[in-house]
Amino acid sequence: MAPTRCPGCPDGMKGPGKYLCLGCWSTLPMAARRLLNRRDSHAMARLQELYRQVTAGVPLAEIHITS
Numbered sequence: 001m002a003p004t005r006c007p008g009c010p011d012g013m014k015g016p017g018k019y020l021c022l023g024c025w026s027t028l029p030m031a032a033r034r035l036l037n038r039r040d041s042h043a044m045a046r047l048q049e050l051y052r053q054v055t056a057g058v059p060l061a062e063i064h065i066t067s
C-alpha cells in the first residue's frame with residue numbers, strides 16, 4: 001500500500017496503517033497517542049474521534065480521545 005495524505009496537515013504523507021504523519025502524530029498529547037495505539041474493539045471509534053476533531057480544526061496538541 002502506498003502512503004496517503006495526512007488529514008492533519010496540508011502536505012504530509014502518512015504510511016499505510018498510520019492515522020497521521022509522523023510530525024502530526026508526535027504533536028498529539030501522550031494520553032491521546034497511548035489510546036490510539038490500542039487496537040481493540042474501540043479502535044475505530046477512537047480513530048473517528050481523532051478525525052472528527054482534526055476536521056473541526058482542533059489543534060493537534062489539544063485533541064482528547066475519550067472512547
Ligand SMILES: [Zn+2]
Binds near residue numbers: 006012013021023024
Ligand atoms: Zn500530518
